[in-house]
Every structure is written in structure tokens, then in C-alpha cells.
Amino acid sequence: MDQPLIELEHVGVAFSAQRRVGSGKFWALEDVSLSLRQGERLGIIGRNGAGKSTLLRVIAGILAPDRGRMRRGTLSCQLLSLSVGFTPYLSGRDNAILSGLMIGLRQRDIVARLPAIKAFSELGDFFEQPIATYSSGMLMRLGFSVAIQAEPDVLLIDEVLSVGDAEFQEKSGSALRERMRQGHTVVLVSHDETQVSTLCDRLLWVEHGKSVCEGNRDEVFAAYHHGLAVSTAAS
Amino acid sequence: MHQHLIELIRFSTYAELRAERERSYLGLIWWVAEPAMMMGAFWLVFDLILKTGGPDYVPFLLVGLTLWQWMKSCITHGGYSIWGNLGLIRQVRIPVLVFPLVQIFADTIKFLYIFALLLVILWLAGFPPNITYLALPVVFVVTLLFSAGGGFLMSAVIPLIPDLRFVIEQILTMVMFLSGVVFALDAVPPPLRDWFALNPVVTLLDATRGILMHGQWPDWIALLKVTLVSLVILAIGVGVVLRLAPRYPKLAA
Numbered sequence: 001m002d003q004p005l006i007e008l009e010h011v012g013v014a015f016s017a018q019r020r021v022g023s024g025k026f027w028a029l030e031d032v033s034l035s036l037r038q039g040e041r042l043g044i045i046g047r048n049g050a051g052k053s054t055l056l057r058v059i060a061g062i063l064a065p066d067r068g069r070m071r072r073g074t075l076s077c078q079l080l081s082l083s084v085g086f087t088p089y090l091s092g093r094d095n096a097i098l099s100g101l102m103i104g105l106r107q108r109d110i111v112a113r114l115p116a117i118k119a120f121s122e123l124g125d126f127f128e129q130p131i132a133t134y135s136s137g138m139l140m141r142l143g144f145s146v147a148i149q150a151e152p153d154v155l156l157i158d159e160v161l162s163v164g165d166a167e168f169q170e171k172s173g174s175a176l177r178e179r180m181r182q183g184h185t186v187v188l189v190s191h192d193e194t195q196v197s198t199l200c201d202r203l204l205w206v207e208h209g210k211s212v213c214e215g216n217r218d219e220v221f222a223a224y225h226h227g228l229a230v231s232t233a234a235s
Numbered sequence: 236m237h238q239h240l241i242e243l244i245r246f247s248t249y250a251e252l253r254a255e256r257e258r259s260y261l262g263l264i265w266w267v268a269e270p271a272m273m274m275g276a277f278w279l280v281f282d283l284i285l286k287t288g289g290p291d292y293v294p295f296l297l298v299g300l301t302l303w304q305w306m307k308s309c310i311t312h313g314g315y316s317i318w319g320n321l322g323l324i325r326q327v328r329i330p331v332l333v334f335p336l337v338q339i340f341a342d343t344i345k346f347l348y349i350f351a352l353l354l355v356i357l358w359l360a361g362f363p364p365n366i367t368y369l370a371l372p373v374v375f376v377v378t379l380l381f382s383a384g385g386g387f388l389m390s391a392v393i394p395l396i397p398d399l400r401f402v403i404e405q406i407l408t409m410v411m412f413l414s415g416v417v418f419a420l421d422a423v424p425p426p427l428r429d430w431f432a433l434n435p436v437v438t439l440l441d442a443t444r445g446i447l448m449h450g451q452w453p454d455w456i457a458l459l460k461v462t463l464v465s466l467v468i469l470a471i472g473v474g475v476v477l478r479l480a481p482r483y484p485k486l487a488a
Contacts, residue, residue, distance in 0.1 A: 015485050057484070061328045064481045081326045089257035090250055098250050102327050107242040130257060 004035040005075060005154060005185060006059060011068035012209070013054055028054040030209035031068070036154070041186045043200030043217070045193075045224060051209040052189045056156050059187060078104055078152035082143035082163065088132040092123055095131055096146050103150045113149055120175070121145035122168075140164050144172050154185045197221065243329070244336055251341040266345055267352060270304050277417045289419060291448065294360055298444050299416040301353050305346035306382040306436065307407050312338040313386020314403065317476070317483060318394045324483050331480050332473065335390040339383050357447055365450035374442045374453060381435055381465035387472025391479050394486055415440055435461040 011032050014025040029051045036042055036059075044052050057063045058070065060079040085102040086095050096117050100110035118127045121141040123134075131139060140163045163172055180186050180199055190196050196203070203220035205212040205227075213223055256262045274296050281296075282288030289295075316334035317324070324331060358364065393399050411417070414436035423431055431437060438457045445451035 057325070062325065062484050077328075079326065084327055085323055087250055087254050089254040094250060094253065098246060101239070101243045101246055102323070102329060104239070104327075106239055107246065 004037050004071075005073060006034075006036040006077070007069075007071040008032055008034050008058070008065075009069040009071075011058060011065040011070055013058060013063055014066045027209055029058065029065075032206060032209070032211040033068075034204050034211060034214055036185065036187065039185055040202055041180060041188065041200045043196040043203045044187065044189045044206060045196060045203055045220070046206035046212075050206045052206055053158055054209075055206060056158050056187065056189055059154070060156050075153035076104055077154040077156055078150045079156045079158065080147050080150065081158075082147050083139065084147070086131060086139070086143070089130050091129060092118075092121070092127040092131055092134075092142050096142065099143075099146045100149060103147065104152060105149060110149070117142075117145045117149065120148075120171075137164050137168075141168055144168075148172075148175055148179065154187065155179065157186065157188045157190075159190050193221070240330065240333065244333055244340070247333070247337040248340045248344070251337055252344060255341075266349055270300050270349065274300050281418060287418060287422065294357055294362060294448055295419070295444065296417060297353060297356065298447055299440055301346070301349055302378065302440060302443055303411055303414070303416045303436070304349075305342060306378060306385075306439075307411070308342040308345070309339045309379075309382035310385040310389055310407065311403065312342055313383065314389025314393055315400065316386075317390045318397060318400075321394060321483060321486055331483055332387075332476055335383075335386050335476070339379075339386050343379060354447075362448050365446075367446045367450050367452050370442070370453050371446055374439060374446070374458070377458060377462050377465060378439050378443075380469055381439065381461065384465050384468030384470075384472045387476055388468060391472060391475035394483055395479065410434075410436065435464055 011029060012027050013029040014027050016025055032051070032055055034042070044055060046052050054063065056079060058065060060077045061072075062079070081103075084099050086099060090098070093114060096114060097107065097110050100113075101107060118124075121127070121138075121144075123138060123142060126134065126138060131142065134142070144163050157176070163169065177199065180188075186199075188196065188200055197217060201217055202215065203217050203224075204214040205220050205224050207227070212227070213220055259265055261268070274293075277296055277300075278288070278293060282292045313335040316338045317331055320334050323329070354364075389399070389403065393403075413431065414434055415431070416436075420428060420431050420437065438454070438461045442453035442458060445453060
């Protein structure tokens, strides 16, 4: 409980600016530090292009830091992403299994959950049809129904709290909030401040690839709003 | 973790083959029709028009093209696999070696089906099964090692230099002609022939044709050399993939 699950110290990630030999680098993340403990729900806030999504991919283990240090135990972190690995000519069922495997589930676990996935996605008989025949709404419903099955030690969420039409938005949003309430460790990136403030207890504010402050939700929100007001007044 | 990866590779291979079947109108028929049409073209040019085919040209061509098709598919499909999955690589944490492996397995399963059909055709054409068939698994394992090595190596580099895709098809076509797939290397002048014999594809094709058509045991020394070369290529290929793996999630698809 006391030992952080994940710790980042002055982490930076550089991308090459163009697909050319010898082209310059740009640092999407420059200097970010954070620590995440068991059961915490950490929100990451900041403006567009601040590096929030890149940071999430570093925590997920997809991107390796180019500088700084990251410490994490042997735990699974999964970025909640919709329709991972979906293949157009396969049935909804096969795609659900494929996608489930890609997000780290064992085959027997996904197969056991197929009835639940089918029911949640409301696809009915279409579940056995190739997903090339699906409407975009059906595709999103299937994608979400599979994605929500992931059971990592740390769940990482990037602004996909609800998808589909109004009714399914409600359903998917509440399913996800339910997951977050079950005591999982969660890192959430969102622009929606009310969402962040209802779902997270700690916040990290990221600006221009640097962590500005990390701590209690209300304190960080206050500092963030103050900072926004100052920068708006200055410009 | 280990078990999970095996499940992932197995199901992805199934998915790949299944999707290929569903993708076209005639589905699996293309597995056979495509090489058959290619064979028809070569037969027309080299045997019927140029009369350079020689005796037993059709079975010679059939064996050569079937084996070459397998090698080429592993190299190209394996080669494009990481590049083609960059979108996925940016979303989830999966060991990138999975992608070429899946393609190579799928192409190998496909080859085994086509090969079964080839055997039936050869038997009907008067080339019965013989004791040297026992050496076939060895030849095929070496062929797989060689093709997988090429596939891994290509898969490592193509994401960084996608333009290679335009070159590789041409190079492979050239290799095909230089490897005695469509004409016997006996037609090549002697001093050049020694150089041609250094080509691993030539050794593999000779061994397979010897077994299937003449009941000849493979040249074990030559096969051993090809095995060593293949293992080196494979080690380099896997090494480069692992070395470059951290860079792939940063590439634009």
C-alpha cells in the first residue's frame, strides 16, 4: 500500500519530427514526475498538446522513456482502447476473442465472457456476422463491450468514457464508472472537468510536457484555474 | 504471460487465414489458382514457345513455384507485418515479434495445404512416393528458418524505410529467376554456375526436387551450410526487431 505501484521521475519522451534521416527531435514529454499507489484514481489534466496521451502511453509501457526514470513492478497496465485489432472480414465473435487476447486476456476468460459481450453490445444475431457489415454505431458498441472486459492491475483511460448513441453512452459511461468504483487503480485523462472531479481523488496537471503540480484534487484544480486565468490575461 | 502469447499467436494465425478466406469471392480456391496461373504463364513461355523447358518441365516448375511461393510469402508478408500493424503497436503493448511470426505461420499452413495437393498431382503424373520423403521435413525446416530469417529482417527495417516495399518485390522476382525456380541452372554457363550454387534457394529447391522427382537424398553438406546461413540471418533478423522495437510505437502509420 505504501510502496508506489508506478513511479516516474523527470521522464521525457522524444519523437523525431519527420520521417527523415537526421531530422530533429521534439520532446512530447519533457519532465514529468508522478507516483501512483494501489487503489488510487489519478486524473491527468492539461491543455491540448500538453502531452497527456503520451504520458498515458508511457505508463502503459507502450513508449519507453528517453530520459528520466520509471519504476514499476511486474504489473499489468492496460490502456482502454476500443476495437483493438479488429479485422473487417471476421465475425463479431472472432473479433471479440482476437481483441480480448490483444488487451491481455486469456482465451478461456474471453470465451467465458462472450455471452456477456454479446448481450452488452446489443448486437443479437449480428454477433456472428462479419463486422464489415456493421454500422459505425454497432462497431463502437462491440468495441466498447470488449474493451471493458480488460482486467489490468492499472486501468488507463483516455477520454473514451462513453460512445455510441445517447442511450448507449449512458450505458457505457455507467459501466465504466462502475469499474472505477470497484477499487481499481485508475489513471484518467479527460477534458471534462466535472468527470475528472467526480471520478478522481488525485490530480496531475501537465503543461508543455512538464508536470506542474500533483496532489489533492481540489488543490490542483485551484492551481490549474488560477494558471489558466493568468495565461489568458497575459495573452 | 508465456501461455497468453501462445494463445495470441495461435488465434491471430487462425484469424489471418480465416480473413483471407472471407476476403475474396472464391476464397481458398485462390490459394491454388494463383500459383496455377503463374505456372501456366511460365510453361507457355519457356516450354511451349522457347522450347527450353526440357523433360519433365511441368513437375519441375510445379515443385519450384510451390516452394518459392512459400518462401516469398514469408518474406513479403512477414516483412510488411510490423509496418502494417503500427496502429496497433501504438495502442497496445504486444511483443512486436508476434506480427511477423503470425504471418509466417499462416503462410506455412497455407503452403502445407498446397503441398498436399502438389503431392497428389505428382503421384498422378508418375512420380510415386519414395523412401527419400523421409528427408522432406528436414528440408522444410531449413526452408522455414531461411524464409523466417528474411521475413524478420524485412519486418524490422520496412517500418523505418517504407519505400523498401517498392524495391523488395523486384528484388524477389530477380532472386526467383536467379534461383532456378523457372529454368534449370544447367542452362547457365559453368563458371557462373558455381556462383549460382552459393544461393541458398538453389540448394533448397534442388533438394526438394531431388526427393520428389528423382528419389534422391539431399546433399547434406550443402543443406548444413544453408542451415547455418539461415540461422545467422534469423538471429540478425530477430536481433534487429528487438533492437528497434522501442522505436515502432513512435512511428506514424
